[in-house]
Amino acid sequence: xxxxxxxxxxREAVREAIREALLSDDRVFxxxxxxxxxxxxxxxxxxxxxxxxxxxxxxxxxxxxAFVGAGIGAALxxxxxxxxxxxxxxxxxxxxxxxxxxxxxxxMSGGQFSVPLVxxxxxxxxxxxxxxxxxxxxxxxxxxxxxxxxVPATLDDARGMLGWxxxxxxxxxxxxxxxLYNRKGHLLAERDxxxxxxxxxxxxxxxxxxxxxxxxxxxxxxxxELATSGIDVEVIDLRSLRPLDEQTIIQSxxxxxxxxIVDEGWRSGGFSAELIARIMERAFFELxxxxxxxxxxxxxxxxxxxxxxxxxxxxxxxxxxxxxMVGNHG
Amino acid sequence: xxxxxxxxESTLPPxxxxxDLLRQMLRVRRFxxxxxxxxxxxxxxxxxxxxxxxxxxxxxxxxxxxPEDSVVGxxxxxxxxxxxxxxxxxxxxxxxxKQEGCARGRGGSMHLFDAAKxxxxxxxxxxxxxxLAVGLxxxxxxxxxxxxxxxxxxxxxxxxxxxxxxxxxxxxxQLPVLFVCxxxxxxxGTPERIELAGxxxxxxxEVHxxxxxxxxxxxxxxxxxxxxxxxxxxxxxxPTLLECSTYxxxxxxxxxxxxxxxxxxxxxxxxxxxxxxxxxxxxxxxVLTPSEWGLWEQExxxxxxxxxxxxxxxxxxxxEDLQRFVYAEETAG
Numbered sequence: 001x002x003x004x005x006x007x008x009x010x011r012e013a014v015r016e017a018i019r020e021a022l023l024s025d026d027r028v029f030x031x032x033x034x035x036x037x038x039x040x041x042x043x044x045x046x047x048x049x050x051x052x053x054x055x056x057x058x059x060x061x062x063x064x065x066a067f068v069g070a071g072i073g074a075a076l077x078x079x080x081x082x083x084x085x086x087x088x089x090x091x092x093x094x095x096x097x098x099x100x101x102x103x104x105x106x107x108m109s110g111g112q113f114s115v116p117l118v119x120x121x122x123x124x125x126x127x128x129x130x131x132x133x134x135x136x137x138x139x140x141x142x143x144x145x146x147x148x149x150x151v152p153a154t155l156d157d158a159r160g161m162l163g164w165x166x167x168x169x170x171x172x173x174x175x176x177x178x179x180l181y182n183r184k185g186h187l188l189a190e191r192d193x194x195x196x197x198x199x200x201x202x203x204x205x206x207x208x209x210x211x212x213x214x215x216x217x218x219x220x221x222x223x224x225e226l227a228t229s230g231i232d233v234e235v236i237d238l239r240s241l242r243p244l245d246e247q248t249i250i251q252s253x254x255x256x257x258x259x260x261i262v263d264e265g266w267r268s269g270g271f272s273a274e275l276i277a278r279i280m281e282r283a284f285f286e287l288x289x290x291x292x293x294x295x296x297x298x299x300x301x302x303x304x305x306x307x308x309x310x311x312x313x314x315x316x317x318x319x320x321x322x323x324x325m326v327g328n329h330g
Numbered sequence: 331x332x333x334x335x336x337x338x339e340s341t342l343p344p345x346x347x348x349x350d351l352l353r354q355m356l357r358v359r360r361f362x363x364x365x366x367x368x369x370x371x372x373x374x375x376x377x378x379x380x381x382x383x384x385x386x387x388x389x390x391x392x393x394x395x396x397p398e399d400s401v402v403g404x405x406x407x408x409x410x411x412x413x414x415x416x417x418x419x420x421x422x423x424x425x426x427x428k429q430e431g432c433a434r435g436r437g438g439s440m441h442l443f444d445a446a447k448x449x450x451x452x453x454x455x456x457x458x459x460x461x462l463a464v465g466l467x468x469x470x471x472x473x474x475x476x477x478x479x480x481x482x483x484x485x486x487x488x489x490x491x492x493x494x495x496x497x498x499x500x501x502x503x504q505l506p507v508l509f510v511c512x513x514x515x516x517x518x519g520t521p522e523r524i525e526l527a528g529x530x531x532x533x534x535x536e537v538h539x540x541x542x543x544x545x546x547x548x549x550x551x552x553x554x555x556x557x558x559x560x561x562x563x564x565x566x567x568x569p570t571l572l573e574c575s576t577y578x579x580x581x582x583x584x585x586x587x588x589x590x591x592x593x594x595x596x597x598x599x600x601x602x603x604x605x606x607x608x609x610x611x612x613x614x615x616x617v618l619t620p621s622e623w624g625l626w627e628q629e630x631x632x633x634x635x636x637x638x639x640x641x642x643x644x645x646x647x648x649x650e651d652l653q654r655f656v657y658a659e660e661t662a663g
Binding site for chain 1: 437466479654
């Protein structure tokens with residue numbers, strides 16, 4: 001696939017996706033805290049108010065419960081809202097409308113109502129924002145039937161997933177890891193038309209690293225390092241946590257027979273546990289080693305840089321566990 | 331419990347309107363009464379919340395609406411659904427858990443829905459419907475429809491953050507929404523005096539920049555009159571609240587021993603029964619005759635018998651369909 005010659009950031013890719021959506025469909029509008037005059041907490045929406053005006057770029061009061069609920073109502077009323085929640089921790093103030101209304105309405109009404117709502121939010125640690133701005137709760141939201149959970153790791157997904165989500169009749173939550181906003185790269189000319197499909201970001205034969213979001217880059221770095229000692233690692237970017245593309249995962253297990261999961265969420269009851277269970281259910285006899293996982297330490301994320309980094313999955317740990325799993329201690 | 335004292339005589343709506351209001355209230359009353367034996371027979375299960383005593387509000391407000399307006403109710407919403415035009419058959423079948431029900435039997439008593447009537451439920455999270463109505467009104471405004479979103483809730487919801495956040499948003503954005511507080515003075519078993527501080531529901535609305543009216547919710551003529559004014563304001567883009575003082579004659583749900591209120595208090599409110607008092611008023615005014623009333627009773631009884639028969643004869647959804655509608659089945663658009 002051909003790449004654009006223009007280098008852009010992940011932040012700009014998200015902005016471009018929002019612009020495209022606003023330009024292509026009059027029913028689309030954006031609302032959230034500080035998306036307009038301020039330009040977005042992470043500067044994602046900078047300039048959009050001037051371009052599209054206050055009716056379509058709506059600054060909301062600090063009322064997550066009300067503006068997410070209103071997003072659901074606006075979707076029911078025929079609009080295609082993009083609701084921005086500043087960080088994943090704040091989304092808990094809107095968990096009621098997300099779970100009790102957006103995720104249930106279609107089923108509870110016998111299919112009469114669907115909720116074509118897109119909610120974007122920043123997630124993840126690594127910016128020293130401490131224990132109320134840094135968690136990775138996307139795996140939690142993936143527990144809820146009725147939602148679609150997308151985790152764009154690449155610039156192409158940052159641009160491509162939003163437009164796809166707006167075409168869906170169901171509520172879609174998009175989690176943008178905040179460490180990715182400054183990431184630079186080139187967009188591919190072609191669009192990936194199916195965000196629900198996991199992608200093999202690096203092919204390999206000795207071990208599968210199963211990951212998503214910002215941990216993708218740690219997994220890729222670890223794979224490079226492991227390659228220097230002859231370990232051929234496959235890296236899979238899940239992209240969608242719900243629905244989960246089991247087929248791509250199982251096919252990889254059948255190639256490599258070893259799986260190491262890298263998940264920024266917590267371990268106990270976390271999404272990594274779900275991945276392990278699916279592999280056990282469908283590919284137990286393909287495994288040459290127990291599935292392993294690297295998750296965030298089970299602490300509220302601390303502020304101090306060294307402690308925060310110690311809490312998050314890191315390349316060195318991926319490398320060391322991968323070596324143990326393939327019986328090669330370098 | 332003081333509530334709103336008997337108001338001076340409200341203006342009687344035009345004769346045909348008055349008759350329609352009374353007939354709607356009668357339908358709701360008899361429907362709710364019919365639910366009791368159906369529940370006792372085990373045909374209706376789950377939570378069942380009856381609207382008996384509060385009929386004047388649904389009748390007085392919803393009969394004022396246009397087809398393009400939307401309605402958001404609470405878990406005590408049978409009456410709202412009926413007045414909005416959801417058939418007694420579809421509601422009864424829903425409560426019987428049959429797929430001929432207005433939500434295919436997936437919602438039950440607390441989750442009645444009807445897309446064609448723009449009836450958005452049936453919400454069992456107290457206050458949960460309020461932001462939804464604000465969003466529906468936002469869509470009406472941005473799509474340049476002359477529609478209003480009407481949201482019903484009890485005074486218990488006024489203690490929820492959803493109420494305050496939603497009124498603030500509606501006022502900031504000048505949305506065409508009518509908030510109807512059915513103040514029956516108890517949040518389940520908790521009396522208003524120990525759940526709401528300050529000067530009451532309407533005062534709280536005014537603080538958020540939402541104009542509020544307080545009306546005797548036991549007087550359908552008063553509700554109808556106030557709803558007309560409130561809806562005209564809402565339709566012009568001024569969000570408005572209508573607080574209707576009312577009383578629930580029956581228990582909160584079928585699991586309520588009513589330990590929190592005295593029988594005398596219930597009786598004193600029953601003296602102001604909105605159905606009976608309005609029937610007497612219309613007869614005294616010569617708008618209705620006793621024989622017409624008797625005929626209505628027969629017609630409503632026949633409607634309800636047909637609804638029960640329809641629900642009894644209804645079919646259950648195949649278990650194979652369990653996972654349908656978790657996601658929408660129509661193609662994206």
